[in-house]
Amino acid sequence: MTRTYDPKYASAIVDSVFMTGYDEGSFIQAEKDEDFFSTKVSAQGEAIISESNNTLGTITLTLSQTSPSYPYLMKKAKQKKPFPIWVNYNNGTTKEKAGGTQARIVKTPSKEFDTEVGGREFQFKVFDYTEE
Secondary structure, eight states: OOOOOOGGGEEEEETTEEOOOBOSSOOEEEEESSOSEEEEEOTTSOEEEEEOOOOOEEEEEEEETTOTTHHHHHHHHHOOSOEEEEEEEESSSOEEEEEEEEEEEOSOOOOOOOSSOOEEEEEEEETTOEEO
């Protein structure tokens, strides 16, 4: 069976606004910050599992420096109010979703100027990160 991936079915929505103008390469990343559990083994060889209740996650969007979403995210980065962020992939057969209702931009992206257009990386800390 052949499966197809198409990046046009990937999207990111920041506070109800669809992001556009991504840079080439890996343009959306999402991950939970901590493992679901940790393990330790006692001196007598008993395994002990400690559950993690950490709900933090990180989402990174890489936009082109000419992206129409760039000024919007620069403005959001300076606000001190949490907002929702969701990333989705849905090509009709494969569906994935990650994000949360409480997020902030960690810092404004670094700037690099070259002979060609560059990328700008926005990192979001999601305080109630979930995945589906």
